[in-house]
Amino acid sequence: MGIDMKLNELTIKQAIEKLDAGEITAVDLARACLDRIKEVDDKIKACLTVCEKEAIEEAKKADERRAKGEKGGLLGIPYIAKDIIMTKGVRTTAASKILENYIAPYDATIIKKLREAGAVLLGKANLDEFAHGGSTENSAFGPTHNPWDQELVPGGSSGGSGAAVAAEMCIFSLGTDTGGSVRCPASFCGVVGLKPTYGRSSRFGLISMTSSTDVPGAITKTAEDAALVLQAIAGHDKYDASTPEEAVPDYGEELKNSPLLRGVAEGRGVLAGLKIGLPIEYYGEGLSPAVRAALEEAKKKFIELGTELKDISLPHSKYAVPVYYIITPSEISSNLARFDGIKYGFSEPEAQNLLEVYSKSRGKGFGREAKRRIMLGTYALSAGYRDAYYLQAQKVRTKIKDEMDAALREVDVILTPTQPTVAYKIGSFTSDPLQMYLEDIFVIPASLAGLPAMSLPCGFDAGLPIGLQLIGARFDESKLFQVGCQYQKATDWHLKKPSL
Numbered sequence: 341m342g343i344d345m346k347l348n349e350l351t352i353k354q355a356i357e358k359l360d361a362g363e364i365t366a367v368d369l370a371r372a373c374l375d376r377i378k379e380v381d382d383k384i385k386a387c388l389t390v391c392e393k394e395a396i397e398e399a400k401k402a403d404e405r406r407a408k409g410e411k412g413g414l415l416g417i418p419y420i421a422k423d424i425i426m427t428k429g430v431r432t433t434a435a436s437k438i439l440e441n442y443i444a445p446y447d448a449t450i451i452k453k454l455r456e457a458g459a460v461l462l463g464k465a466n467l468d469e470f471a472h473g474g475s476t477e478n479s480a481f482g483p484t485h486n487p488w489d490q491e492l493v494p495g496g497s498s499g500g501s502g503a504a505v506a507a508e509m510c511i512f513s514l515g516t517d518t519g520g521s522v523r524c525p526a527s528f529c530g531v532v533g534l535k536p537t538y539g540r541s542s543r544f545g546l547i548s549m550t551s552s553t554d555v556p557g558a559i560t561k562t563a564e565d566a567a568l569v570l571q572a573i574a575g576h577d578k579y580d581a582s583t584p585e586e587a588v589p590d591y592g593e594e595l596k597n598s599p600l601l602r603g604v605a606e607g608r609g610v611l612a613g614l615k616i617g618l619p620i621e622y623y624g625e626g627l628s629p630a631v632r633a634a635l636e637e638a639k640k641k642f643i644e645l646g647t648e649l650k651d652i653s654l655p656h657s658k659y660a661v662p663v664y665y666i667i668t669p670s671e672i673s674s675n676l677a678r679f680d681g682i683k684y685g686f687s688e689p690e691a692q693n694l695l696e697v698y699s700k701s702r703g704k705g706f707g708r709e710a711k712r713r714i715m716l717g718t719y720a721l722s723a724g725y726r727d728a729y730y731l732q733a734q735k736v737r738t739k740i741k742d743e744m745d746a747a748l749r750e751v752d753v754i755l756t757p758t759q760p761t762v763a764y765k766i767g768s769f770t771s772d773p774l775q776m777y778l779e780d781i782f783v784i785p786a787s788l789a790g791l792p793a794m795s796l797p798c799g800f801d802a803g804l805p806i807g808l809q810l811i812g813a814r815f816d817e818s819k820l821f822q823v824g825c826q827y828q829k830a831t832d833w834h835l836k837k838p839s840l
C-alpha cells in the first residue's frame with residue numbers, strides 16, 4: 341500500500357485490516373469518501389442522493405460495535421447503492437421522473453443485510469431509468485461521466501455505481517444486473533463487477549425490471565472484495581422465492597483453501613488443472629482489435645498460471661440479443677404497469693378523468709426508452725403475437741441455458757470479453773438504440789441462463805479500460821473468485837486509477 345494512499349482509495353480488505361487494528365475509525369473512512377464525493381462528483385455525476393448525516397451516524401454505530409469487540413465482515417465499510425434498490429427513509433428514484441420524490445417505506449433485503457453487517461450507506465447512484473440501457477444516458481436526471489474521460493459514458497445501467505468505485509468515492513457499490521448492467525460499467529470504468537447466479541442474492545426491494553433475470557451484484561476494486569460483498573448479501577430470503585434455502589459457502593475460506601491451488605505444491609501453475617472454455621462465437625467479428633489483443637494477453641496469462649484453454653462452441657449465443665429484447669420488454673411492460681398515477685409516484689394533477697390519470701401520469705413520468713420498451717413488450721405479449729414472439733423467445737432461451745450448462749460440465753469457467761469495445765462518447769447511440777442493444781452481445785447469454793459472471797480489468801485501449809468476463813456454473817461463484825483472485829495477483833490492471 342502506498343504511503344500517501346488516502347482512506348477512500350482502500351479496498352475492503354485493506355480497510356477492514358486498518359479498522360480491526362484500530363488505526364482508523366469508520367467515521368474517518370466515511371468522511372474520506374464523502375470528501376471525495378464533494379471533490380469530484382460535480383464532474384462525474386455518479387450520485388443522485390448523498391446522505392451525509394445518516395452515513396456519519398451509521399459510521400459512529402459501526403465504531404461502537406467494534407469497540408465492543410466485533411470485527412471483520414463489512415463493519416464500517418462505506419458504500420453507494422444503485423438508486424433502483426430501496427432504502428428506507430432515503431429517496432429511491434430509479435432515475436425516473438415518475439419516482440422523483442419516492443421514499444421507500446422499507447429496505448431491500450440486501451440493504452437490510454448490509455445494515456446488519458454494519459456497512460455504511462453513503463448515497464444512491466445514478467442509472468439508466470429503471471435500468472433500461474447500457475450507458476446511463478437514459479437517466480431522467482442527466483448522464484454520469486466516465487472517470488477515465490468525462491466525455492465518455494461510464495457504461496450502464498449501473499453507471500453511477502461503476503463510476504463511483506472507479507473515482508474512489510466509496511469502497512464498493514451495489515448494482516443490479518439484468519442483462520449486463522453490473523459487468524458493463526465495471527468493464528468501461530476499469531473495476532470489478534460481479535453478477536451472482538440468479539437467486540443467489542435476493543431481489544426483494546429492487547424496483548423490478550425483468551424479474552426472470554434481475555440480480556443484484558457488487559462493484560468492487562478487486563475480485564477478493566467481490567467475495568466479501570457477496571458473502572454479506574447472499575442467501576435465502578422468504579420474500580424472494582427464487583433464493584434457494586441451501587447455506588451460502590464461506591467464500592473467504594474457499595479462497596484460502598482453494599482446490600485449484602493444488603498445482604503450487606506440485607510445482608505447476610497456481611491454477612493447474614483448471615479448464616477454461618473459449619466460445620469461438622465470442623471471438624468473431626465485431627470485436628474491437630484492442631479488446632481482442634487484451635483477451636489474447638489474458639489467455640497467455642492464464643496459460644502461465646497453469647490452466648488448460650479449450651475452444652468450445654455456443655452456437656445459440658447469436659440469438660441471445662434478439663431473445664433478450666423480446667423477453668425483457670415483455671416483463672417490463674408488465675412490471676411498469678404498477679406506475680399508474682394512483683398507487684405510487686407522480687400523478688398528473690390536471691387529469692380530468694381516470695383515463696387521463698393513467699395516460700398523462702405515464703406520458704409525463706416515463707422517459708423515451710421506458711416507453712419504447714413498454715410498447716415493444718405489450719406488442720410481443722398481445723393476442724396473436726404472444727406465441728410467435730414471447731413463447732418462441734422463451735424456447736430459444738432454454739436452448740441457450742442448456743447449451744451453457746452443458747459447456748460448464750466440460751470446463752470450469754468460460755472466458756470472454758465483457759464488451760466488444762471500450763467506453764464510447766456520450767450521445768454516440770442516441771439516435772440508434774438498436775446499435776446500443778448489440779453492445780450487450782457478450783453479457784446477455786449468462787443473464788438469460790441465470791449463470792454467475794464477473795468482469796475484471798484486463799488491459800487498456802488508448803488509456804481506456806478493457807474488461808474480460810468469466811462465466812461460471814450455477815452457484816459456483818467461488819470458482820470465479822478463485823480464478824479472478826489469481827489473475828489479479830499475476831496482473832496489475834486493477835491497480836491503475838484514473839487521474840481526476
Ligand code: GLN
Pocket residue numbers: 471472473474496497516517518519520521522549668780
Ligand atoms: N443494457 C441492457 C438493457 O438495456 C442491460 C440492462 C440491465 O442489465 N439492467 O436492457
